[in-house]
Amino acid sequence: MFFRMIRRLFSRGLKSKLLAILAITFGASLMTAMLSVTLDIGDKLNKELKSFGSNIVIVPESKSLPVKIDGVDFTPLEKNKKYIDEKDITNIKMIFWRHNIVDFAPYLTATAEINNKQVPIVGTWFKNNVKIPTGERFDFGVKKLKSWWEVEGDWITNGGSKDEALIGLKFAEKMNIKPGDQFEVTINNNGTLLSKKLTAKGILKTGDQAESKIYVPLDTLQSITGLENKVEEIEVSALTTPENKLARRAKADPDSLTTAEFDTWYCTAYVSSIIYQIEESIPGVVGKEVRQITQGEGQILNKMSLLMLLVTITALISSGLGISSIMTTRVLERQQEIGLLKAIGASNLAVIALFTVEISLVGLIGGLFGYGLGNIFATIIGQQVFGTAISVKLLVLPLTLVMAIIVALVGSSSPLRMALKLDPAEVLRG
Amino acid sequence: MQKLKMFLRLTLKSFKERKSRIAIAFFAIVVGIGVITSLFSVYYDINLKMSKEMRAYGANMILTPDSSNQQDQNNKMLSMNKFNQVVSKFSDQNLIGVRPNLYGIIELQQNSVKGVFSNMRPAVMVGTWFDQVEKVNPYWKIEGELPVNREVDDEIVLGKTVAEKLGYSVGEKIKMKLSDSYQVKEFIVAAVIESGSDADNQVFVNLKTAQKLLNKDNKISAAYLSVLNYENDPALLKGIENDIIGINLNSIKKIASSESKILDKIKSLMYLVVIIILLSTLLCVSTTMMTIVTERKEEIGLKKSLGADNKNVIIEFLTEAAILGGFGGLLGYGIGYLGAQIIGQSVFGSFISFRLPIIPFAFFLSVFVACLASIIPVRLVIDVDPAVVLKGE
Numbered sequence: 001m002f003f004r005m006i007r008r009l010f011s012r013g014l015k016s017k018l019l020a021i022l023a024i025t026f027g028a029s030l031m032t033a034m035l036s037v038t039l040d041i042g043d044k045l046n047k048e049l050k051s052f053g054s055n056i057v058i059v060p061e062s063k064s065l066p067v068k069i070d071g072v073d074f075t076p077l078e079k080n081k082k083y084i085d086e087k088d089i090t091n092i093k094m095i096f097w098r099h100n101i102v103d104f105a106p107y108l109t110a111t112a113e114i115n116n117k118q119v120p121i122v123g124t125w126f127k128n129n130v131k132i133p134t135g136e137r138f139d140f141g142v143k144k145l146k147s148w149w150e151v152e153g154d155w156i157t158n159g160g161s162k163d164e165a166l167i168g169l170k171f172a173e174k175m176n177i178k179p180g181d182q183f184e185v186t187i188n189n190n191g192t193l194l195s196k197k198l199t200a201k202g203i204l205k206t207g208d209q210a211e212s213k214i215y216v217p218l219d220t221l222q223s224i225t226g227l228e229n230k231v232e233e234i235e236v237s238a239l240t241t242p243e244n245k246l247a248r249r250a251k252a253d254p255d256s257l258t259t260a261e262f263d264t265w266y267c268t269a270y271v272s273s274i275i276y277q278i279e280e281s282i283p284g285v286v287g288k289e290v291r292q293i294t295q296g297e298g299q300i301l302n303k304m305s306l307l308m309l310l311v312t313i314t315a316l317i318s319s320g321l322g323i324s325s326i327m328t329t330r331v332l333e334r335q336q337e338i339g340l341l342k343a344i345g346a347s348n349l350a351v352i353a354l355f356t357v358e359i360s361l362v363g364l365i366g367g368l369f370g371y372g373l374g375n376i377f378a379t380i381i382g383q384q385v386f387g388t389a390i391s392v393k394l395l396v397l398p399l400t401l402v403m404a405i406i407v408a409l410v411g412s413s414s415p416l417r418m419a420l421k422l423d424p425a426e427v428l429r430g
Numbered sequence: 431m432q433k434l435k436m437f438l439r440l441t442l443k444s445f446k447e448r449k450s451r452i453a454i455a456f457f458a459i460v461v462g463i464g465v466i467t468s469l470f471s472v473y474y475d476i477n478l479k480m481s482k483e484m485r486a487y488g489a490n491m492i493l494t495p496d497s498s499n500q501q502d503q504n505n506k507m508l509s510m511n512k513f514n515q516v517v518s519k520f521s522d523q524n525l526i527g528v529r530p531n532l533y534g535i536i537e538l539q540q541n542s543v544k545g546v547f548s549n550m551r552p553a554v555m556v557g558t559w560f561d562q563v564e565k566v567n568p569y570w571k572i573e574g575e576l577p578v579n580r581e582v583d584d585e586i587v588l589g590k591t592v593a594e595k596l597g598y599s600v601g602e603k604i605k606m607k608l609s610d611s612y613q614v615k616e617f618i619v620a621a622v623i624e625s626g627s628d629a630d631n632q633v634f635v636n637l638k639t640a641q642k643l644l645n646k647d648n649k650i651s652a653a654y655l656s657v658l659n660y661e662n663d664p665a666l667l668k669g670i671e672n673d674i675i676g677i678n679l680n681s682i683k684k685i686a687s688s689e690s691k692i693l694d695k696i697k698s699l700m701y702l703v704v705i706i707i708l709l710s711t712l713l714c715v716s717t718t719m720m721t722i723v724t725e726r727k728e729e730i731g732l733k734k735s736l737g738a739d740n741k742n743v744i745i746e747f748l749t750e751a752a753i754l755g756g757f758g759g760l761l762g763y764g765i766g767y768l769g770a771q772i773i774g775q776s777v778f779g780s781f782i783s784f785r786l787p788i789i790p791f792a793f794f795l796s797v798f799v800a801c802l803a804s805i806i807p808v809r810l811v812i813d814v815d816p817a818v819v820l821k822g823e
Contacts, residue, residue: 019724023717030710037703048695051688052487057626065595066631067552069533069651074552148687207683290626295569296487303483304696307777311469311700314769315707318465322714325458329721332451377706385699415450 006357021366023326027319028370028404032396033377034312040382040390041308045301046239048386050102051147054235055293056275058092058285060084073109073120083108083230086218088282090132092236095277100239100269103145106231108221112185112214119171120213121185123221126156126166142215145237146206153179153202162220164201168211172203179203185214187224196224236278236287240271242298247272316403323366323404324411327359331415338419339427348420355416359408367404371397441749451722452754455800459758460765462715463796467766469704470791471782472773476700479778480693481658485526489566489654490685491667494678507649512674516653519670526656527565530637532557533651534644538633539605541597550607553592554632557640557650560587566656567625574600574621580636586617587634590624598622606633608643615643712795716803723747723807730811731819740812744805751804752797759796763789 060082067074086106093101105125112121125141132138143155156164167177177183181200186193198220204210222228241247247270250257254276257265266273271294275287341351375392382390419427445452493516495508510530517528534557537550560576577585586606588598598604598619607614617635624630641647660666660681667679733743767784774782 019717019721023714026710026713026717030707033706034703037699041699045692045695048692049688051691053684053688063595065551065553065592066628067535067554068628068631069535069554074535074554146684148683205683207680207686288626288630291569291571291624292488292567292627294626296484299486300480300483300692303480303777307472307773308703310773310777311472311703311707314465314468314773315703315710318462318707318711319714321458321461322711322718325454325718326714326721328454329451329718329725332454333721333725381699381702381706384702385695418450 002354002357005354006361017330017362020326020330020362021369024323024363024366024404024408025369025373027323027407028367028400029373029377030315030319030370031403032371032374032400033381034308034315035396035399036375036378036390036393037381038305038308038312039393039396042301042305043239044382044386044388044390045304046297047102049297049300050237050239052293052297053146053148054104054237055240055271055290055297056236056238056278057288057290058084058234058236058278058282059232059288061284061286073111082284083227083232084234084282084285086222086229086231089231089234090130091281092234092278093132093138094134095274095281096266097238097269097274097277100274102237102239104140104234104236105142105145106218107233107235108218108225108227108231109233110187110221110225112187114175114183114185114214117175121187121221122210122213122215123218124215125218126215145235146210148206149210150205151202152205153200156201156215156217162217163196163198164217165198166202166204166215167200168204168206168213168215170211171214172200177203185224189225194224196220238271238274239269240274240294240297241269242301243270243272243294320403320407323363323407327408327411328415331355331412331419335419335422335427338416339422339424342420343424343428351420352416355412356409359412360405363405363408364401366408367401370404371400374400437746437749440746441753444746444750445753451725455719455722455754456758458715458718459755459796459800460762462711463759463762463792464765464769465711466708466795467763467788467792468769468773469707469766470788471767471770471785473700473704474785474788475774475782477693477697478659478783479774479780480696481689482526483778484689484693485565485656485658486568487685487689488569489527489529489656489682490689491655491657491660491679491681493653493655494651494680496676496678507646507651508653508677510648510650512677513650513653515674516670516677516679517655519673520655520657524658524660526658527562528653528655529558529562529566530650530653532637532640532644532646532649534608534640534646536633536643537607538592538596539607541602541604551596555606555640555643556629556632556634557637557644558634559637560634566654567629569625570629571624572621573623574619577620577636580638582636583639583642584617585620585635587621587623588619589630589632589634590622591630592633593619593622613643712799716799719751719800719803720807723804724811727811727814728819730808731814731816735816735820743812744808747804747808748801751800755797755800756793758800759793760789762796763792766792 062082064075064081084106089104089106092104095101108123110121112119127139127141127143129137130140142149151166156166172178175183177200179200179202182197183200184195184197186195198216204215218231222230246261246265247268250262250265250270251272254262266276271289275289278287279285338351341354342348378390382388493508493513495506513530517525534555535552536555538553540549540551559580561578561580563570563572563576576587586604588596588604593599596604600619600622602619604617604619605614606617623634635643637650641649667681671677671679730743770782774780
C-alpha cells in the first residue's frame, strides 16, 4: 500500500512536483559547481602563478661570495670554480615530486667582448626537448620559464643553428644590432682569446637585467669557453604547497623532526622538501628558495582558497534556502491531503514516513539532475577562466545528493509538524 | 477613492491572512538578494583587494638613471632631488613603498675564531631605507631586527650567504674597509636576511651611512617602488619620464605582466561565479514565488466570479509582489552588505567599500524578480473558468 501510494504520487502528481524538482536541480547545480571549482581552484591557480617564473635556484656548493651589482659580476677571478655537471640536470625530473617540476633552465655565464664593449654572455636552454633517464621527453627552457620575455625577431629553436644569439634590448640599442645581423664575440679564456661569429636571431625585451646581456645556446657557450658539460646555475619552477608550521620547522632544522614528521614533510610538496630532494639527486649542489615567488604565491593561494570557500558557503546558503523554501510551500499546500490521510486513520508516523520518502525521492532526482547541470557550469568556468576543464571530483556527487535531501527534509519538517497538529476536521471542512 | 481604499484593503488583508506563506516568500527574497548583494560588493572590490595582495611580490617598478648618455660617470647616479620628485608623482594611496639603493663594493673581514689572521673579502654594500623593507620586500625572512631609524649609522644587515660564508651572526661586530681607501669602520650585525636572490650576497647599511662612506652625498643608484593601480594608465610612466629629465622609470615586467595575467584570471573567475550564483539564486527565489501564487488559483476564481476582470487581478498580484520585493530587496541589501564585510574582513582583513549603485540595483532586481515570478503563474491560471475552480475536486 505504502509503495503504491508513493508510485501514485509520482505517476499522477509529477506535474505538481516539477517545480520542486526544478528548484532542487538549480540549487544542487549551484552546490556542485561551486564545490568543484573550490576543490580545484588551488591546483588551477598554482599553475597560473607559475607565470611569475622559477621559485627554486640550484647552485654548486662553494665558498665563494658572488659580488654582483644589478647583474654585473665583479667577483674576482678564482681558480677551481665549481660547476654542476650537465648530465645530472635531468635528475631534477626524477625526484619524488617529479610531476610537480613544471620547468627548469640551466645557465652558464661568461664575459664577452663585442667591438671592444664588454657584455655578459649567457648560455642556456631556450626550448630544449630533453630526454630524462626514464625515457620520457619534455620541453624545458627559458621560453616557458620566463613567460614575460618577449622576442622581436625569432626565438632560438631546438636543433637550430648553434651560432645564433638573442640580444638584450639595451645592449642591442647601444651596439645598434638588429635581428639578422652578424657579429663577432671574443671571450678571454684564461689568457687565450677565442672568437666566434654569431647571428642575432632576435632582440630580447624582458624589463630587467637580462636586457643588457646576450643569450646563446648552452652548448655553444660551453664549447667556446671549453667548459664542456658544465653548468653554473639552474632555475627550477615547481608547483608547491604553501608553507605551514611543519615546513618551517623542517627548514630550520631537519634533524628535529621525528621519523613520522619527516615522512609527512618529505611526501608533501613544500618548497623545502622539493629542494631537499633535488639536493639528494644532484651531488654537490645547494638549492635556494626564491622567497619573492614562494611567499607571494603562498599568500595569493591562501587568500583565494579562503575567498572561494566563503563564496561557496554563500552559494550553499542561497541554494539551501531555495530548496527548503520551495519544500515548505509544497507541504503547506498539502494540508488537506494530510488531514484526509489522518481522517482515514493514518498515524502521524505513517504520514511522516510517506512524506520523508517522497521528499527524499524528489531531493534525489533533483540532486542528480543538479549534479549534471553543475558539472556543466563548472566546466564552463574552467574553460573560460583557465582554458582547461575543472576536474570532476567524485566526492562532490554524494555530498551534493546528501545535502539536497537533507535541506529538502529540513525545509519541509516545520510545516509538516504544523500540518500534523491541525485537526483533520478543520482542514477538510475548508 | 473608494476603489483605492478597497484595493489597499485587499492587499493588506492578503498579507495578513497568509502570514506563513508571505514569510517564506519574504525570507527567500531577503536571503537571495542578500547573497547577490554581498557577492556583487565583493566582486566590485576584488580588483583593488587582490592587487593589494599581489604586492606580496614586492616592488613592481624600478627607477634608474637614464643610461642613454653615459659619457659622464656621474650620470650613473641619481640625485635625491630627482628621486623625491618622482616619488611625489605618486599618490600616498597608490604608493605602497619605495626603497632607494646606493651600491658600492667594500671589503669585509672574515670572522676567525682565533682572531690571529683573517683576510678581507669583497662584497656588495647597499645603502637603503630599512623602514621600507617590509613594504617593498615583504618576502624577506629577517632574523634579528632591522635598524628602521634612518639615522642609525653603526648597524649593518647581512645577507644570509654573507653571514654564513664570513661566519657572522646577529649581535657580533664586523669590520668593513672601503676598497679604495684604508679607512676601516666597525659595525654591529643587527639582522641577517634571507631572500633567495642577489640580496643574500649583499650587506645593507642605512642610506646616509653609505652615502657618507662612498662619498656620494645625496646620490642613489636605483630605487624600487611598489605601486598600486598604475597598469590602467600606461601613459603615467612615460609622463613622469618626460617631466623629470635624466631618469628611467620602468615597470618590472616579470612582476607586472604576470600580476595582470593573474588578476584577469581571478576577475573572470569571480565574474562567472557571481553570474552563476545570481542566476541560480534568482531561479530559486522565483520558483518559491511561483508556487505561492499557483496555490491561489481558487482565490483568483473567486475574485473573477465577483466581477473582477483579468487586469484587476494582475494589478493586485503585481502590487503585492512589488511590496514584497521592495522591502525584501532593501532588507536583503542590508544583510548582504554585512555579509560582504564578513568576507572582506576574514579574507583581506579590510572592509569592502560601500557602493551606492548596488542599492538601487538590489531594489529593482528584487522587485522585478518578484513581479516576474508572480505574473507568470497568474497568467497561466487567469483564464480559468471560475466555476471549475471553485467547485473543487
